[in-house]
Amino acid sequence: MEKKPELSIVMPCLNEAETLAICIEKAKRFLENNQVEGEIIIADNGSTDGSQKIAESLNARVIPVKEKGYGSALRGGIEAANGTYIIMADADDSYNFEALLPFLTNLRSGSDLVMGNRFKGGVAKGAMPFLHKYLGNPVLSFIGRLFYKINIGDFHCGLRGFSKEAYYKMDLKTTGMEFASEMIVKSKLNNLKITEVPTTLQPDGRTRDPHLNTWRDGWRHLRFLLLYSPQWLFLIPGLFLIVIGFISSVVIISQPIVIDNIHLDIHTLLYTSSFVLIGFQFIVFYALTKIYAVENKLLPKSNRYNKLFKYLNLETGLIIGVLFLIVGIVLSYFGLNIWKHSNFGELNPSETLRIIIPAVFTILLGMQIIFFSLFFSILGLKNSDN
Template sequence: METGPAPVDVILPCLDEAEALPWVLGRIPAGWRAIVVDNGSRDGSAEVAARLGATVVSEPRKGFGSACHAGLTAATADIVCFCDCDASMDPSALVPLARTVESGRFDLMLGSRRPTTWTAWPLHARLGNRALSVMLRHRTGLRLPDLGPMRAARRRDLLALGIRDRRSGYPLEMVVRASDAGWRIAETTVPYLPRTGRSKVTGTWTGTWHAVRDMRKVLQS
């Protein structure tokens, strides 16, 4: 029997997350579609995702933003969500974010990370995030304590924003462009767990510095 499109597409940027994928994909809400965007994994992540029933998109151009945007262009649902693929965030927590967007109360919903342990969010990553929050407030007036990757919005509206960054600045540019466009933006807290494996972005001081640098360019553009 032919079925209609999924009500929500969940975009999962992926780089060497084969170990975390079973946990993540097992928590995608029933009826939603998981789109795993493989960004050059060498650990068989794409094969694991396909075996577990996810839609797999290959994005050879390196960069977190490249993977996010490839997933967005591959999505077909009215509402799309973004979530990390490293088991630090439970995709089931996306349900209230998506429902809020669907209701029309807000246009962009963000998941503000609430660490479950002190090791879940390294100090250098917190400091970098705090600095960006201050810069974002000066740029847009938004008071957002976190610029985390978990979020929900309408697909067509996101595509219309014309987000250009293809590195770590993609999530921040989304918020800046949405604010400039007059979107209603809100946050709700979500549990933040110790990730599976090593972070490619905020797991080290160097990775955090590169992420902050990319995002600062977005704010200065």
């Protein structure tokens, strides 16, 4: 029987005839020089420049991938790989396929994902566009570290290694350039061991323009980081709006706020009370997004998620919602009495709206809590803890 390879080197390919041969030759030299049992896989995404023949002539395996996209090509190549470990990199000769030993060594030592860091290893002059080097990559990497608490300095390095077992645990879904971010995020969410090693980046060896689109693909990365972190997208902004809106509303209800010649009164109270309602809507979306993502296996299920249905249930929501409704009705009664004492004539808005606005606000909030609790309980019907 043919010996199973330890390492599969996977390269996504779309019209890479100019640089594909040198990349394959470097990868073969690495395998030979380090006595690694391995294979080279070219995940072809529909090349029309003869890239497939070049790869076959150098004894690399060509895996045709019909579904377009960087992520699609890589998934096709990775899933066809036979190696225990996989190292992936672009076929544009910007990464050094002869310097893969630190990646393989860390994988052998038990790391699930080994990331390259181009900023630690060295970025050659002209290898990375100015916006990518000083804006896009640092900002997106910072957001990734902040949102997901991942100690990675270069989120978008295309040279990385991982075990085949870890790849299936990641359960990757995206098809485009955001595949790179998803791999790191899913590794963290599944408690996989992530290591980072220095690597170098050389100028792209092709004469044509790269497939990467700065603004479009940058937005796709940012969008993915936001959508996979409902805590930062919804929960934290929601809590911020509620705190600011509640404190401001309480102060204005007691008396107008005067700052120099600026008077913040009942008109401002309308906005501050709206902040609380909007903040609550953010939190509702956080809960619903979290449930959808977990139940559709986009995010792993955690102990915190299971507790969500234990403490946030229909009965609790109905009680809180009804209490808010009662407060709103009582305040409305007081407002009606003030109007009655004026023989249902003209009122002093500065006086009455300090009661009416909180009355309307608590009624609206109470109804939202009741409706949310009903919908939330429907989503949690199959949860055994509910």
